[in-house]
Structures are given as structure tokens and as C-alpha cells.
Amino acid sequence: MSKKVARLGVFVALAMVFSYIEVLIxxxxxxxxxxxxxxxxxxxxxLYLLSVPEVLMISVVRIVLSGLLFGNGVSVLYSLxxxxxxxxxxxxxxxxxxxSLVGVSIAGGVMHNVGQLMAAAWILGNLRIAVYFPVLLVxxxxxxxxxxxxxxxxxxxxxxxxxx
Amino acid sequence: xYKMKKRDMILILGILLAAGVSYLLxxxxxxxxxxxIILDGQEYGTYPLAQDRExxxxxxxxxxxxxxxxxxxxxxxxxxxxxYCVKQGETSKESKxxxxxxxxxxxxxxxxxxxxxxxxxxxx
Numbered sequence: 396m397s398k399k400v401a402r403l404g405v406f407v408a409l410a411m412v413f414s415y416i417e418v419l420i421x422x423x424x425x426x427x428x429x430x431x432x433x434x435x436x437x438x439x440x441x442l443y444l445l446s447v448p449e450v451l452m453i454s455v456v457r458i459v460l461s462g463l464l465f466g467n468g469v470s471v472l473y474s475l476x477x478x479x480x481x482x483x484x485x486x487x488x489x490x491x492x493x494x495s496l497v498g499v500s501i502a503g504g505v506m507h508n509v510g511q512l513m514a515a516a517w518i519l520g521n522l523r524i525a526v527y528f529p530v531l532l533v534x535x536x537x538x539x540x541x542x543x544x545x546x547x548x549x550x551x552x553x554x555x556x557x558x559x
Numbered sequence: 560x561y562k563m564k565k566r567d568m569i570l571i572l573g574i575l576l577a578a579g580v581s582y583l584l585x586x587x588x589x590x591x592x593x594x595x596i597i598l599d600g601q602e603y604g605t606y607p608l609a610q611d612r613e614x615x616x617x618x619x620x621x622x623x624x625x626x627x628x629x630x631x632x633x634x635x636x637x638x639x640x641x642x643y644c645v646k647q648g649e650t651s652k653e654s655k656x657x658x659x660x661x662x663x664x665x666x667x668x669x670x671x672x673x674x675x676x677x678x679x680x681x682x683x
Contacts, residue, residue: 443560488570496560498567505574526589526670529582536574547561 403453406445410437410457411464418465431538432507434461438482439500439546442489444553454478469518473511480510496550497543504539505532589653591668594632596625599663608632608651608668620662632666634659 413434434457441450458478462471484506488499508531516524596603598618606612606627614625623644624636633649634657644659650668657666 493564493566494570495562495564495567497563498570501567501574502570523589523670526585528585529578532574532578532581536571536578551561 399449403449406437406441406453407456407460410434410453411461413437414457414461414465432504432542433545435481435500435503435507435542436545436549438478439485439496439503439542440549440553442485442499443496443546443550447486451482454482472518473514476514477507477510480513481507495543496547497540500543500546501536501539504537504542505535508532508535589670590630590651591653591670593669593671594625594627595667595669597665597667616662616664618662618664620664621659623659623662623664625666632668633657634666637662 411434413436417431417433437457438450438454441453445453455475455478458474459471462474466474481503485499485503488494488502494502509528512524512528512531516522592608594606594608596606596614596616598616599620603616604614606614608627608630610627611629612627614627616623616625622636622638623634626633626635631649631651634644634647637644637659639659639661641661644657644662644664644666647655647657650657650666653668653670656668658664
């Protein structure tokens with residue numbers, strides 16, 4: 396049990412380090428709420444390495460802790476909305492089968508942005524922010540691909556490590 | 560699990576399609592919240608659409624009178640020869656700008672992002 400907790404802790408710590416790196420390297424599409432989401436590499440890779448409840452917990456804990464450390468109070472809400480929608484989409488696509496890891500990651504990336512947009516619209520109380528929907532779709536597609544490639548490389552390396 | 564499959568392509572195409580369609584549907588009708596006046600390629604000023612205002616723009620190229628009223632902006636007077644800017648009427652959308660070519664004047668409507676503070680007026 397403690398071994399499991401330790402392992403999950405390592406994953407969360409890794410994800411938080413990725414979050415922090417992202418905070419250090421500001422990356423803007425010029426639109427609010429668009430990030431690279433490098434920490435999601437851990438989540439995507441985790442989906443193919445760990446059990447679903449474990450990955451879910453890693454994602455939630457990472458979002459909450461990172462939000463408290465690196466963000467302001469409201470940002471946790473946006474991140475959670477995006478993170479949970481993204482997780483659900485990725486879990487669904489993986490379960491349905493027929494999608495590659497990158498495909499799953501792309502879906503995750505897109506839904507992450509969609510979730511954040513929806514949360515923002517709800518908090519702001521108006522739909523004007525919906526203007527950014529098209530850009531966020533494409534941005535999610537691009538970041539999702541990148542993250543998918545990274546996560547795929549990690550999963551491949553780890554599996555190979557296990558085989559040796 | 561690593562190779563791209565047909566379903567991935569469908570997903571990507573679907574996303575691009577959704578982006579394109581939503582862009583066409585949303586982009587056209589977006590009401591802006593601020594007026595940006597560009598004179599000779601430089602930003603002259605930014606003004607909220609919400610506040611009624613009249614601006615006299617005089618430059619070496621000529622004179623234009625810009626009026627912001629009831630959430631719309633228009634060019635009401637100009638001393639350019641064809642007065643095409645005045646004829647363009649009013650706008651409150653990002654997709655329509657008012658342009659006075661001989662005076663090198665562009666009156667754009669834009670939508671601010673949440674990062675920017677609400678401007679009362681910004682003069683450059």
C-alpha cells in the first residue's frame with residue numbers, strides 16, 4: 396500500500412515539476428487560458444501505465460496543488476474543469492479502442508481547453524468568451540499532439556525498460 | 560498503440576472542421592467592446608464602445624469626426640473628397656471597420672481579452 400502511495404506521489408511530483416517549468420517559460424497564443432499543459436504528459440502516460448483510479452487521483456491532486464502553489468484562487472476551478480473533461484474524454488477514447496496514444500492525447504488537449512472555456516464562460520456569466528472557441532480547438536489539437544508524442548516516447552521507454 | 564490510426568485522422572479532421580465552422584459562425588457576428596483608431600499605421604487611441612464620445616481627428620492628411628453613440632461607432636464628418644468613410648455607416652463588430660484611405664485612418668472595433676483592464680480611454 397505504501398509502495399503504491401509512494402509511486403503515486405512520484406507521479407504527482409513529476410507533474411508538478413512540469414507545471415512549474417511551464418510557469419517559468421511563459422507561452423502564449425495570445426489568448427487567456429491557453430497553455431502547453433506539459434504536466435498532462437504525466438496523465439497521458441499514466442493512462443497507459445497505471446490503473447484509471449490512480450491516474451485520476453494523480454491528475455486531481457496535481458491540479459489542486461499546482462493551482463494553490465502557482466496560480467490564483469480561481470485558476471484551480473478552470474484547471475479542474477479542463478482537467479476533468481480532458482480526463483473523461485481520454486478515458487473514453489482509450490476504452491473505445493481504435494485510437495492511438497497521440498489520438499487520445501489530442502482529444503485530451505482539445506477537451507482541456509473546451510472545459511476551461513466553459514468554466515470561464517460560467518464564471519464570467521456571459522458567452523462572449525466563446526469567440527475563442529475555434530482557436531482553442533486548434534491549440535488543443537497542437538498541444539495534444541506534442542504531449543502525445545512525448546508521452547508515447549516515455550511509455551515506450553518504460554515498457555522497454557521493464558522488458559530488459 | 561503508437562501508430563496513428565484511421566480513427567485518429569477522423570478525430571483530427573473533425574476537430575478542424577468544428578474549428579472552421581465555429582469560426583465562420585462566431586467570428587462574423589462578434590460585437591466588440593472597444594474602438595481602436597489607427598492613424599497612419601500608429602495606434603491613435605482606444606475607447607470603450609459603451610461610452611458615448613465624439614472625437615475630432617485632425618492630421619496632416621485631413622479631418623474626420625468620429626462618433627461613438629449607443630454602442631456603435633461611425634464617421635460623421637470628413638473633409639476627404641469621396642467621404643467613403645462617412646458612407647460606410649456605423650459598426651460595432653470586429654468584422655467591419657471604417658476606413659478613410661486618403662486620411663490613412665482606420666477605425667476598428669475589437670473585443671478585449673480578460674487580461675486587459677477595462678480601459679476608459681487610451682491615448683498613445
